[in-house]
Amino acid sequence: MDAIRLVEIFAGVGAFSKxxxxxxxxxxxxxxxxxxxxxxxxxEAIHGPTTNLGDISAVDSLxxxxxxxxxxxxQDLSVxxxxxxxxxxxxxxSSLLWQVERLLTDAKGRDxxxxxxxxxxxxAITHKANLASFATWRAALTSMGYTSSYQIMDASDxxxxxxxxxxxxVSRLGYKQFIFPDPCPDGRVLMDILEAGVPDKYFLxxxxxxxxxxxxxxxxxxxxxxxxxxxxxxxxxxCVTAKAGWRNTDTFxxxxxxxxx
Numbered sequence: 178m179d180a181i182r183l184v185e186i187f188a189g190v191g192a193f194s195k196x197x198x199x200x201x202x203x204x205x206x207x208x209x210x211x212x213x214x215x216x217x218x219x220x221e222a223i224h225g226p227t228t229n230l231g232d233i234s235a236v237d238s239l240x241x242x243x244x245x246x247x248x249x250x251x252q253d254l255s256v257x258x259x260x261x262x263x264x265x266x267x268x269x270x271s272s273l274l275w276q277v278e279r280l281l282t283d284a285k286g287r288d289x290x291x292x293x294x295x296x297x298x299x300x301a302i303t304h305k306a307n308l309a310s311f312a313t314w315r316a317a318l319t320s321m322g323y324t325s326s327y328q329i330m331d332a333s334d335x336x337x338x339x340x341x342x343x344x345x346x347v348s349r350l351g352y353k354q355f356i357f358p359d360p361c362p363d364g365r366v367l368m369d370i371l372e373a374g375v376p377d378k379y380f381l382x383x384x385x386x387x388x389x390x391x392x393x394x395x396x397x398x399x400x401x402x403x404x405x406x407x408x409x410x411x412x413x414x415x416c417v418t419a420k421a422g423w424r425n426t427d428t429f430x431x432x433x434x435x436x437x438x
Contacts, residue, residue, distance in 0.1 A: 179203070184242040184291070186210040186233060186249075186277060190219040193246040193295065207240045233276045238283050245281075245291040249274045251299045254307055263302075263310050278317050285321050294318070294348040300329045302344050315346075323348040326355045334360035338367050339414040368410040 180203040185193055188209035197204045208228040211217050221227060230236045239245065253261040253271035263271035284290045302311050315325050327346035332339050335358075347355035381389075408414045 180205045181244050182207050182242040183244050183246070184208050184210075184240060186245065186247040186280075187273075188220055188246075189213075189216050189248065191224050192248075192297075194224055204244075207242050210236060233273060233280075236276075236280060238287070239280045239289070239291075241289050242291050244293045244295065245277075246295045246297075247274070247277050248297040249277065251301075254301045254304075255299045256301055256304075260301075260306060262307060265310070265313070274314060278314070281318075281321060290321065290350060292350050294323065294325075294346075296327075296344075296346040296348075298344050300342045300344050303327075303329065318348050322350050324350075324352050324354055326357070328357045330357070331360075333413050334362050336361065336363045336365065338365045338370060366411055367408060367414055371410060 181197065183194060183197065183204050183206045185191060185206065186209070188211040191206075191209070194204070194206055206224065206227055208230050209220065210230045210233045211220065212232050217229060230240075249263075250270035250273055253269040254263060261267070261269045261271070263269060263274055265272060265275045281290065281294075301307060315327075318325050325346055325348040327344055329342055329344050332341035332343070345357070347357075349355060
């Protein structure tokens with residue numbers, strides 16, 4: 178099997194590259210696009226030195242690749258934010274998605290489209306406020322020759338003891354649709370993965386805990402506050418979410434030490 182040529186846009190710490198490694202799928206990361214200095218350091222610590230194209234809006238063309246991944250910014254889609262949206266031309270962080278369209282359009286003109294695209298973002302991309310823009314994006318991919326399939330997936334259904342709902346979309350040149358895997362939870366809980374004997378410096382201090390509470394109060398006053406509670410290590414963790422009690426993921430792992438031994 179030839180190595181897959183991978184380009185990770187909005188690369189973060191390289192979750193897609195790590196997934197390919199874990200699955201023992203031969204691949205070569207041709208380049209990434211990332212501007213956060215901490216993410217870049219983490220990426221190279223995990224994956225080694227990598228060509229970084231930097232700011233996507235300043236990239237003229239994509240390097241040739243077989244797989245392009247793009248976890249574009251979620252801040253303007255997430256219910257935990259101000260929900261500014263991802264509409265084309267709005268200059269929100271989430272509207273950086275349309276830079277991907279620009280680069281793919283250029284690649285099509287050079288007959289160099291990647292065979293596969295993988296998108297990951299918050300499930301709010303399918304909410305009413307963002308649905309029209311999401312449909313426009315899928316239509317743009319269709320016009321380039323891609324067939325796209327998307328699904329909301331929860332990490333807790335795939336062996337991770339955390340409720341984390343995300344929208345994944347796989348697009349493939351041609352007419353063959355991608356079939357998503359069925360849920361395969363393995364029963365693990367937080368206690369199974371927490372390290373024992375972790376130094377106190379890695380736990381939230383009383384000052385940090387107070388800061389979170391004040392932060393929550395400020396956001397509550399704006400109508401988009403974070404809700405959190407202490408997670409039981411014998412259960413599955415949740416995520417920080419908007420409006421405490423609004424859904425069953427309004428959980429934050431907060432100053433909860435691992436069990437001894």
